[in-house]
Amino acid sequence: MGKHLVSWFVATTIYLSYGVMFIFGYVEEFLSYIKRKVLFFQKKKEPTQPVKKSKQLASLTNSFESFYIRKIYAKVIDTYNRPITTIPGTWIVVRDRWFSKGIGSELEYTGKEIKCLNMGSYNYLGFAKTTGKCHMDVIKSTDEFSVGQCSTRLELGTTRIHKELEAEIAKFVGKEDAIIFGMGFATNSTTIPLMAGKGSLIISDSLNHASLVCGSRLAHAQIRVFQHNDLRNLERVIRDSIIKGQPRKNRPWKKIIIIVEGIYSMEGEIAPLPEIVRLKKKYNCLLFVDEAHSIGAIGPTGRGIVEYFGINPDDVDILMGTFTKSFGSVGGYIAGNKDFINFLRLKSFGALYADSMSVPCVQQALSALRFIMYDKDGKKTVEKLRENSNYFRERLVRMGFEVMGDFDSPVIPIMLYCPAIFTTFSRECLQRDFVSVLPILLDELKNALDIISEVGDILMAKYRKEMNVDQQKLLSPRKKFEMLQNQQQSIQIK
Structure with a gap:
């Protein structure tokens, strides 16, 4: 359980509950198998012709995944498959x-x-709504361009709005150029194979998103994995890879690419980017940062993890992000130097074969981006998200919940551990008109906290006593980094 340790009693009951669940599941599977066999032998009708044994087909999932889906997901599908009939606003x-x-x-x-x-959508800054300037801009773009270009980017799918969004996002993140794609997953899975070929090495964080894993596996490159956010392990992997070289031939690597995320979507943790950049420079590697959850959400003006830590954008070779979280749209982007972006425009499957991103979606992302960049209230919106996230996280910690992630992150996972608890937790919350980013109004945050606290008490999901938390634990990664820099400067002066 990493840094989030629970008592031995809680840990024992958690493992016991999973063990009992798996035992009953396998017993049920075995009885079903016996029943099928008995029914088969009871049949009196013989086949008119001999049945040839077919070759075993490749399964889409392994046996355990299939078992887990049938015996667990299928029984709790009501907790995560709830249709909504409104926009993903504060109330749905x-x-x-x-x-x-x-x-x-x-x-x-x-x-x-x-x-x-x-409390369960990606609408971080509230742009996914049917009122306001963004909405009106989308309506106008639909009247002018319709909803689809019916073509790829390289043929007839590029409009002036596509070019405007690419120029604005490049300016926003501090890069020379950018290219946009119609799907965030495809942004990673079609770009990484073009970055790494034979003789290349990809060093990936162990908790990277599936799109990064998919893109890495599609590349004709070797892959090494380092422990999540563990800088010592990362350096060890880099050094060992450089010393040993390519497999069998032991030749030097043509390139080494480090791939990390800005904010990890399941853990809510912020990557220690300053130290990763230091290692990247020390060993002459390339750095790819996925900002799907950090762009628009952190940094004084929402420019992501690079701005958050005050790093020069030139120190990160490739910046990737999506428009599905902070901007209320779809799709993603890759930002870098002009030569690489032009190479992607000519070679990426996302540009060669996929339909162009729908113009209304492009306009939604563009209008939201311009609001953040140029409107006087844009910075306030980003700051409000940070304040709400930190307030919500701190209150949960003080209540006694196990909360993962870092302060300043809008992703706030509560660790419930036991499968019986997290399904019941979801159903109990629904009965209280609450579905389990964050609401904007403080009163609504307090209401959500009261509901979570009540349900947590009922299910005994508070694994720690209510406490006065050490202020050191409430510091954000940026504050810790600034404190470390000040300490190092004081030592140098002395």
Whole structure:
């Protein structure tokens, strides 16, 4: 459980609950297998012709994944598969569904719609709405360009709005140029294979997103993994890789690419980018940073993790981000030097074969970006997100919940551990008109905290006593980095 340790009693009950769940699941699977065999032998009708044994087909998932989906996900699908009928704002309307024939059967609509406080969307800055300037700009772009270009970027799919967004995002992150894609996953999975070929090495964080893993595996390159946010392990992997060289031939690597995320979407942790940049320079590596959750969300003006730590954008070779979180749209971008971006325009499968990003979506991202960059309230919106995130995180910690992640991060995971607890937790919250980014208003945050605290008490999900937290633990990564720099400067002066 890493840094988030619980008592031995809680840990024992957690492992025991999973063990019991797996045992019952496998027993049920075995009994189902016996039943099928018995029914097969009871059949009296013989086949009219001999049945040839077909070759075993390649399965799409391994046996454990299939078992986990059938015996766990299928029984709790009501907790994560809830249709909503409104925009993903502070309040949403949820269509209530329940199992028609008991837990694990098909879901059916109950006829009930519930207005709930929303804590489970990516609408970080509130741009996904049907009012305001962004909405009006999208309507105008739809009237002018329609909803689709029916072409790839290299043929007829590039409009002036596509070019404007690419120019603005490059300016926003401090790079020479940028290219946009219609899907965030495809941004990574089609770009990384063009960066690394034979003789190249990819060094990837162990908790990188699936799109980064997919892109790395598609590249004709060797892959090494380092422990999550562990700088010592990262340096060890780099040094060992340089010393040993390529497999069998032991030749030097043509290039070494370090791939990390700005904010990790499942853990809410911010990457220690200053130290990663130092290692990148020390060993002459390339650095690829995925800012899907950090662009628009951290930094004084929302420019992401590079601005957050005060790093020169030139020290990061490739900056990737998406428009699905802070900007209320879809798609993603790659920002870098002009030569590399032009290379992507000519060679990337995302530009060669995929349909061009829908113009209304491009306009939504562009209008939101310009609001953050140029409007007097843009900086205030980013600052409000940071304040709300830190307030919410601190209150949860003081209540006694196990909370992962760093301060200043808008991703705030509460560790419930036990499968019985997290399903019941979700259902209990729904009964209180709450679905489990953050709401904007302080009163709504307090309301959400009260609901979480009440349900946490009922399910005994507070693994620590309510406490006065050490102020050192409430420091953000940027504050810790600044304190470390000041200490180093004081030592040098002495």
